[in-house]
Structures are given as C-alpha cells and as structure tokens.
C-alpha cells in the first residue's frame with residue numbers, strides 16, 4: 001500500500017489531507033470528528049485583527065506589568081469570548097488531538113494585535129497561518145506599496161514566534177511569484193494558495209447588497225493548480241492547495257503540480273468530516289494502481305519548469321484549438 005506521509009512546514013503528517021479553517025474546526029467536537037475521519041492536520045478559524053485590536057491594549061498592559069504569560073492573558077474578564085476563548089480552544093485541541101493544530105490570524109496592519117501570535121504559540125499551536133487580504137481601493141496607492149504592507153506584516157509576525165509561519169494568499173497580485181519569494185525571505189515557511197473570497201451581489205428588488213456564501217466546486221481547483229505548478233521548487237517553502245479540493249482526483253492533481261498538502265473546507269462542510277475517508281481511499285487507490293510507492297513519487301511530476309513559455313504556449317494552443325473543441329463538444 002502506498003505511503004501517504006508528507007511533510008508540511010517541517011511537520012510530519014500521516015497524509016496530505018488537511019482540514020482548512022471553517023466552522024468545523026472551530027469547536028473541539030468538530031476537531032475530534034475531523035481527526036477521527038483522518039485529517040492529518042487542522043487549521044482553526046481565523047481570529048481577526050479587528051477582534052484583537054481592543055484586547056491588544058489589555059494584553060500590552062499585562063505584558064508591561066510583567067505578566068507576559070498565557071495564564072495572565074487567559075485571566076482577563078472575557079476569557080470565554082473572542083481571543084481568549086480562542087487561546088483556550090488551542091490549548092484544548094492540543095490536549096485532546098494527536099494531529100498538528102494550526103492557529104490562524106487574519107489581519108493587514110502590523111500593530112499591537114500581532115502580539116497575539118506569541119500567545120497562540122504559548123497556547124501550543126504547532127504553526128500559525130496568517131491570512132491577509134487587503135483590498136486597495138485608493139487610486140493613490142501603488143501595487144508595490146500594497147505588497148510592502150504584506151511583507152512588513154509577515155516580518156512583524158515572524159519576529160514574535162518560533163513556530164512555522166504560513167501565509168494564506170489571494171491570487172490577485174501582478175507578480176505573484178516575486179511576492180511569494182519575498183514573503184519567504186520575510187519569514188514565511190509556507191504558502192496557502194489560495195484564500196477564497198465571497199463576492200457580494202445586488203438584489204434588484206430591494207437594491208440591497210446581498211452577501212453570498214457559496215461553497216466551492218472542483219472547477220475552482222484550476223487557479224491553485226496552476227500556481228502550485230508554477231511555484232513548485234521556485235520558492236523554498238511548503239505549498240498548500242486551498243480552493244476547489246473536493247475529490248481524490250483533485251488531491252492527486254495538486255500533488256502532481258507540487259503541493260505538499262491539499263486543504264478542504266467546502267467538501268467537508270457539504271459531506272461531513274467522514275468524506276476524508278473516501279478521499280484518502282481514492283488517493284491510495286490511484287497511487288497503488290500506478291505502482292507509485294508514495295505521495296513523494298507523485299509530487300511535482302507535473303510542475304512547470306519554464307512557466308512563462310508554458311503559459312503563453314498553452315494560451316495560444318487553447319485559442320487555436322477552440323473550433324475543434326466546440327465541434328467535439330457539439331457531437
């Protein structure tokens with residue numbers, strides 16, 4: 001039977017199947033179910049900068065008073081809510097799970113809230129995922145400046161923790177490969193490609209903005225697939241595929257492109273944690289049928305050596321082949 005073990009952020013994982021941040025990973029019960037079903041690691045839902053900014057003042061006062069420890073922070077009044085409840089969840093998850101627990105912070109500006117990263121480490125998190133998404137709506141703000149903000153934030157978090165740091169990115173950058181390299185230089189040990197954004201719609205009866213939360217489908221895998229294939233071996237960092245991983249075939253694809261792990265949220269919300277068993281069995285079957293001894297044999301076989309030439313050639317071939325494709329589909 002194929003060996004499914006993989007390494008991600010320096011952590012040894014039983015398989016490449018990781019449960020990404022979602023309401024399922026936000027309770028001890030959900031986390032236990034995910035572990036039982038075979039998740040090799042879990043990412044907790046994000047704590048937001050906005051949640052932390054107010055509490056950061058309190059934490060700062062505690063640190064100044066020499067109470068720079070987790071118990072002191074946990075002793076704050078709102079222990080059971082927000083940031084402190086989160087620390088408690090990390091502690092409980094670490095006490096009852098065998099698999100690595102990755103905490104998650106979501107923010108855009110370096111500031112006092114970043115101190116929380118060290119509390120998450122103290123609470124026992126095996127790694128920290130930093131989810132940063134800044135929508136630049138100012139015509140006066142250059143793209144390079146937006147990128148600089150990301151780098152500054154990553155550097156600032158890196159200084160505060162010793163555990164691995166992974167950055168969850170959006171695909172909306174003009175030179176993603178360059179930014180990826182700079183993020184690694186700033187201290188990221190890995191990249192999650194990609195976060196998925198929920199674009200609001202307009203209701204034409206009420207003229208209200210309607211927030212839409214639709215789960216993903218396998219069609220959305222193409223974007224992470226392409227970027228993992230491009231970045232594999234180009235940046236010295238772990239690569240996680242997120243968005244559109246639903247089936248064993250999806251997992252095989254991202255491994256072939258060069259991913260170290262495949263993350264799932266929508267599929268697990270739709271089918272329940274037990275879906276992990278189906279995906280794991282399918283992945284093992286695929287490798288066994290091709291006599292591939294391990295995940296390592298598949299990894300990166302379909303990465304891209306000369307991305308620029310490949311992209312252009314593919315684009316031209318695809319456009320040139322369009323009449324044939326339409327003809328074939330119509331038949």
Ligand SMILES: Cc1cc2nc3c(=O)[nH]c(=O)nc-3n(C[C@H](O)[C@H](O)[C@H](O)COP(=O)(O)O)c2cc1C
Pocket residue numbers: 020021022023044045046047104106131168194195196215216217242243244245263264265266267
């Ligand atoms: C209900 C819901 C809650 C989520 N919460 C978070 C979160 O707190 N932090 C985060 O980084 N991503 C969050 N995500 C994004 C997922 O972790 C994942 O990156 C995204 O859904 C794409 O993967 P998928 O195609 O497997 O769903 C959430 C997604 C959903 C559907």
